[in-house]
Amino acid sequence: MISGVLKNLQIRHKLIILNLGITAIVIIMAGTISFITEYISFRESLLQNLSSQATIIGSNSTAALLFNDQKDAREILGALRSIPGIEFAILFDSSGSELASYQGPQGDRRELPVFPQKDGYLKIPGHLSITQGISLNRQRVGTIFILSNLDKFYALMTKRGAVTLLTFLVVLSIAYILLSKWQRVITEPILSLSKTMQRVTWERNYALNAKICSNDEIGELAGGFNVMIEQIQERDAILRKEIEERKRAEEEVRNLNEGLEQKVVEKTLQLIEAREELVRKEKLAILGQLSGFVSHELRNPLGVMNNTVFILRSLTPSSDKTTQEYLDILKHEIDKSERIIVDLLDFSRTKTPQATLVPAHELLLQNISECVIPENVSLQTKVPETLPQVKVDRHQIGQVIQNLITNGIQAMPDGGIMTVSAHLSHASGSVEPDSINRTSGDGELSKEFEGDFVEISVKDGGMGISAENMKKLFQPLFTTKTRGIGLGLTICKNLTEANGGRIMVESEVGNGAKFTILLPVAG
Amino acid sequence: MDSKLKVLIVDDDPHMVKTISDILKMEGHEPYSTYSGEEGVEEVKEVIPDCVLMDIKMPGIDGIKSMVMMKEFFPHLPVVLMSAYSTEEESKEAKLQGACSVLTKPIDIRLLLAFLTLLRREKNILIVDNDILSSSRLKDLLLSRDYQADTEVNPDKVLNIMEKKYELAVLLDLNVGDADGLEILRDIRSRYPTKPVVLTAGYSEETDRAIKTGLKIGAYSCLYKPFDTRTLLRTIEGIRYEKLSSFLEGAHLSRG
Numbered sequence: 001m002i003s004g005v006l007k008n009l010q011i012r013h014k015l016i017i018l019n020l021g022i023t024a025i026v027i028i029m030a031g032t033i034s035f036i037t038e039y040i041s042f043r044e045s046l047l048q049n050l051s052s053q054a055t056i057i058g059s060n061s062t063a064a065l066l067f068n069d070q071k072d073a074r075e076i077l078g079a080l081r082s083i084p085g086i087e088f089a090i091l092f093d094s095s096g097s098e099l100a101s102y103q104g105p106q107g108d109r110r111e112l113p114v115f116p117q118k119d120g121y122l123k124i125p126g127h128l129s130i131t132q133g134i135s136l137n138r139q140r141v142g143t144i145f146i147l148s149n150l151d152k153f154y155a156l157m158t159k160r161g162a163v164t165l166l167t168f169l170v171v172l173s174i175a176y177i178l179l180s181k182w183q184r185v186i187t188e189p190i191l192s193l194s195k196t197m198q199r200v201t202w203e204r205n206y207a208l209n210a211k212i213c214s215n216d217e218i219g220e221l222a223g224g225f226n227v228m229i230e231q232i233q234e235r236d237a238i239l240r241k242e243i244e245e246r247k248r249a250e251e252e253v254r255n256l257n258e259g260l261e262q263k264v265v266e267k268t269l270q271l272i273e274a275r276e277e278l279v280r281k282e283k284l285a286i287l288g289q290l291s292g293f294v295s296h297e298l299r300n301p302l303g304v305m306n307n308t309v310f311i312l313r314s315l316t317p318s319s320d321k322t323t324q325e326y327l328d329i330l331k332h333e334i335d336k337s338e339r340i341i342v343d344l345l346d347f348s349r350t351k352t353p354q355a356t357l358v359p360a361h362e363l364l365l366q367n368i369s370e371c372v373i374p375e376n377v378s379l380q381t382k383v384p385e386t387l388p389q390v391k392v393d394r395h396q397i398g399q400v401i402q403n404l405i406t407n408g409i410q411a412m413p414d415g416g417i418m419t420v421s422a423h424l425s426h427a428s429g430s431v432e433p434d435s436i437n438r439t440s441g442d443g444e445l446s447k448e449f450e451g452d453f454v455e456i457s458v459k460d461g462g463m464g465i466s467a468e469n470m471k472k473l474f475q476p477l478f479t480t481k482t483r484g485i486g487l488g489l490t491i492c493k494n495l496t497e498a499n500g501g502r503i504m505v506e507s508e509v510g511n512g513a514k515f516t517i518l519l520p521v522a523g
Numbered sequence: 524m525d526s527k528l529k530v531l532i533v534d535d536d537p538h539m540v541k542t543i544s545d546i547l548k549m550e551g552h553e554p555y556s557t558y559s560g561e562e563g564v565e566e567v568k569e570v571i572p573d574c575v576l577m578d579i580k581m582p583g584i585d586g587i588k589s590m591v592m593m594k595e596f597f598p599h600l601p602v603v604l605m606s607a608y609s610t611e612e613e614s615k616e617a618k619l620q621g622a623c624s625v626l627t628k629p630i631d632i633r634l635l636l637a638f639l640t641l642l643r644r645e646k647n648i649l650i651v652d653n654d655i656l657s658s659s660r661l662k663d664l665l666l667s668r669d670y671q672a673d674t675e676v677n678p679d680k681v682l683n684i685m686e687k688k689y690e691l692a693v694l695l696d697l698n699v700g701d702a703d704g705l706e707i708l709r710d711i712r713s714r715y716p717t718k719p720v721v722l723t724a725g726y727s728e729e730t731d732r733a734i735k736t737g738l739k740i741g742a743y744s745c746l747y748k749p750f751d752t753r754t755l756l757r758t759i760e761g762i763r764y765e766k767l768s769s770f771l772e773g774a775h776l777s778r779g
Contacts, residue, residue, distance in 0.1 A: 292608050296580070299607035300536050303629035307542030310632045314549055338629060351611055 011190055015183045016176065023175045024168070031164040038160060042153060047121060050130045050148055053083065057091075058134035058144045064100075065093055065134060065142040073100035080104075080146070087127070088112060088147040094140060106149065117145060126150055189213040193222050206233040287476070288348030295341040302341075306334050346399075346495070347476060347487040353393035353499045357522045360387035360454040363394060364422055367401040376415025383422045390454050391522040392499040400492045400503075401456070404515045407488060408460030411513065416461030425455040425518070453501070453518040460514075465507040473505060492517075528639055529570055531555045533563035533577035533589065534605070543576065543630070550636055560589035567593045567600070574642055576635070579606040579613065579625070587617050594621055599760040601642060601767055605630060623764065624771035634771070641770055645691045645763055648672045651681055651707070652696035652723065657748065661694065661755075668756060678707050685715065692743070692762050697724040697733050705737055712741045719743040719762045723750075 006014050057076060064073035073091050080086045080102050089102040117131040127149050134142040189211075196210040206229045210222040309331050316323045364383050373379050390397075408418050465473065472478040474493045479486030492515075496503045500520045507513035530552055534540045537558060544554040555570050557563045560583050567575065575593060579586035590602045604617050607628045614625045626635070648670055652658040658674040665672040670691075675681055685693075693711060697704035704722070711720055722737050722745040724730040734745045743762065746755060 296607040299628040300539060303607070304536065304538040304542055306629035307539070307546060307632065311542060311545055311549070314546075334629065345608065 012183050012187045015186060016179045019179050019183075020172060020175055024172060027168045027171055031168060035157075035160060035164060039157060042156065046128065046148075046150075046153060047130075050128065050146060051132065053080070053086075054130050054132040054144050054146050057089065057146075058132060058142070061091055061144070062134060062136050062141060065091070066136070068093065068099065070100050074102070076100075077102035085148045085150075085152050086146060087149050088145070090145045092143040092145070094142055096143070099142065107147075112147065119143075185214070186218070189218040189222060193218065193225060197225065200229060206236055284348065284476075287344075291341075291344035291348040295345055298337065298341060302334055302337055305330070309334065343487045343491060346491045351396070353396055353495075355391050355393055355499065357389045357391055358394045358397075360390050360422060360456075360519065361385050363390070363392075363397060364401060364420065364456065367398045368405065368420060370398075371402055371405045371409075373418075374409060374415070377409055377412060378415075378417050380417060380419045381421070383420065387422055387424060387454055388452075389522040390519040392501070392519055393495075396495045397499055397501075397517075397519065400495050400517060401458075403488050403492050404458040404517075408458050408462070408513075408515070411460045411462030416512075418461060419459040420457070421459075422454055422456045424521070425453050426451070452521040454521060455516060455518050457514055457516045459512055461512045464509040464511050465505070465513050466509055470505065470507065474503075528552045528574060528643055529555065529572040530639065531557065531563060531566055531570060531572040531575045531577075533557045533560065533575065533581070533586070535559060535578065535581045539578070539628075546632060546636075547639075550639075552639060560584035560586065560592075563589050564592045568596060571597070572600070574639065575600060575602045577602060577604055579604050579609060579617065587613075587620055587622075590617070590622060591620050599756075599764070601764065603635075603638070603771065618768075623768045626771070638767065638771055642767060645766055646670045648691050648694060648759065649681070649684060650674045650694045651678065652676070652694070653678075653698070654696065657696075661750065664750075664752060664755070665759070670759065681707055682710060682714065685711070685718070691766070692719045692721055692759060694721050694723055694746075695742075697722055697730055697737065705733060705740065708737055708740055708742060716741075719766075721746060721758060721762075723748060 006017065009017070057080065060079075061073050061076045063069070064076060077089045077091060077100050080089050081104070085104075086102070087104040087107040091099045091101070093099050117129075119131050119133055122129045122131065124147075127147055129145065129147040131143060131145045133140050134144055192213065193210045196208055200206060200208050208229070210225045212219045212222045212226070309327055313324070313327050316327065318324065361383055365381075368379070368381060405418070405420065412418070469478075469480060474489050476487060476490045478489075493503050496517050496519075502518045504516045504518075505513060506516070530547055532540050532543050532547075532554055534543075535558055540556045540558060544556050547554040555566055555572065557566045560577075560581055563575070563577060564584075575590070577586045577589060581589075584592075586604050586606075590604065593600055593602065598621075601623050602621065604622045604625045605628055606613070606625055609617075609625055609627070617625050646669070648665055650658045650661055650672055652661075652674070653676050655674075655676060658676075662672040662674055673684070675684060681693075695704055695708060695711075708720055708722070711718060720742050722734060722742045724734060724745060725748045734742075738745065744758060746758065
């Protein structure tokens with residue numbers, strides 16, 4: 001029952017209550033035993049005392065009894081006045097009749113028992129009486145009866161009880177004070193341990209350590225606790241490590257996956273590109289083979305025709321204008337066919353450039369002079385003599401320049417102004433098409449394009465090129481002309497790039513087109 | 524001086540052979556027509572032409588192989604190959620084997636005729652030496668090999684003679700009478716920078732120094748007296764071949 005009550009109290013209080021309880025029980029038991037012992041001994045001494053009084057009075061009153069002297073007997077009894085607590089004393093003679101009596105200040109006859117009484121003690125509430133025979137020479141001569149109240153006894157006992165109670169209280173108080181102080185020896189380590197545990201629980205801080213204040217079980221408990229949280233910490237560390245490792249592994253897996261996905265995308269793109277490239281190359285290869293075959297098969301008859309025209313020209317008198325004119329037409333068409341074949345061949349295989357150092361100024365002017373400029377076209381050249389040398393195959397780049405000029409002239413059948421300009425420029429990083437109206441020959445190549453370049457531009461005054469056509473401009477077999485096979489610009493691009501240059505075009509519909517080539521400066 | 528040149532034409536296309544042959548005839552040359560490599564090689568031995576004009580792509584042995592076979596007999600025979608469609612490797616191989624040039628069909632007739640004119644003319648050699656005996660011996664040797672040679676003793680006249688005639692090369696003796704050979708070399712180089720000048724000299728330490736200076740100035744090479752006939756002819760052939768080839772190549776390239 002007690003444990004049930006105590007269960008929910010703080011340990012401090014438990015300790016105090018238990019200790020105080022035990023102390024109280026001990027004191028109460030000790031006090032009770034001592035009280036009982038005292039009570040008994042006191043009572044005994046009281047009885048003894050009364051008995052000895054009776055004996056004294058008995059022996060003193062022998063004579064009076066013998067002589068039946070009431071007066072003397074009264075006097076002898078009167079001596080009892082000096083003894084407090086004696087309420088009555090009665091002296092009986094041998095026959096049992098009352099010889100004398102004494103009544104104390106508190107005496108009351110009504111309380112007296114009925115006589116004669118047997119010898120011995122008699123307890124009356126609040127009183128004690130003794131009846132004792134008086135002997136002389138072994139002959140009973142009378143009987144003495146004394147009644148004493150127990151007031152003194154009770155007072156004494158009450159005093160005793162008070163003292164005991166006081167002692168009890170004082171001891172308890174002292175015990176409480178001491179316990180309150182000393183309980184810390186036990187409770188403090190427990191409280192500290194408990195606090196530490198709470199902090200560990202609340203803060204989830206397993207780095208905390210319980211203070212070991214003593215070498216006892218609580219100390220052991222704290223030690224055990226420390227060991228436990230250390231193990232928790234270790235386990236935590238291991239767990240954390242494992243979690244981190246797992247996370248890292250997951251991250252790696254994720255990265256790997258992402259990388260993989262990216263790689264798949266990249267590879268797919270590469271595959272598509274490679275396939276397209278392959279298809280393109282196959283097409284080109286077939287075109288190349290076809291061109292080779294066709295040109296061989298055509299060049300022989302063309303050669304024979306050419307020779308024949310030469311012979312006929314020599315044989316025809318110069319006066320025969322008509323025949324001469326038709327021979328001229330024939331020769332012209334042979335030359336045109338030959339040019340188509342040359343285009344086809346140039347397209348199907350770009351010869352390795354025989355690069356030499358060529359002054360850009362000279363290269364440009366020479367090739368411009370070789371172009372046939374119609375009368376309705378006004379050619380303006382802005383070519384500074386200070387241009388540096390370029391390292392290119394002069395015939396290939398010459399072909400490009402002439403091609404571009406011829407193209408431009410063909411784009412302006414109604415005449416107009418054509419501008420050929422050149423200047424030194426520095427390309428860094430990329431020469432990307434910077435607007436929808438600007439297309440570079442090959443976006444991929446232009447990424448790794450830098451250094452000093454001579455920039456040559458051919459601008460015509462023609463109709464310009466539509467955005468749609470801009471995209472296809474450099475593709476083989478694309479042409480807007482009714483005649484021609486659409487290889488000119490493809491060849492220009494191939495030749496320019498084979499010489500380490502780039503080709504670009506800018507155009508606005510209705511505002512002409514501007515073709516630009518960049519050629520690497522020598523050195 | 525016979526200006527007629529024997530030209531052997533080899534092509535499997537009979538019309539091609541006929542037209543070229545007719546043109547050459549009209550221009551006063553002497554064409555020989557054959558229609559395969561095998562036939563051409565046989566004909567070369569019979570005719571001993573001044574020049575061969577041959578197609579590369581033919582059934583049987585092709586033009587390049589035929590040329591190699593012809594050159595076994597006549598190492599210095601100028602061979603011009605024709606092709607409708609030749610790869611760079613093919614052209615390189617042809618030139619390596621000794622073709623003057625590879626012309627693309629249709630043939631530029633004017634170029635071909637100019638080439639033949641050059642071929643005919645590029646046989647004149649001027650020998651400048653004050654040792655008449657030595658120079659006449661040299662002249663005989665060259666004439667016997669179908670070259671034309673003139674000798675000149677007077678160094679002052681050299682430049683005047685060169686003005687009149689188109690010379691293949693000048694054989695200049697370092698020890699030309701009163702004048703210093705190197706001075707004449709300088710004069711020739713400054714007026715005709717492309718003209719090959721071959722120095723001739725008797726060996727001595729003194730001439731050795733002069734030769735070195737001469738080569739520095741731009742002499743083509745130096746031949747020591749007495750001449751080793753074969754070395755001399757090879758040098759002359761080399762000069763001739765280079766000239767013909769560079770003529771055709773230059774004209775051919777500028778056409779593109």
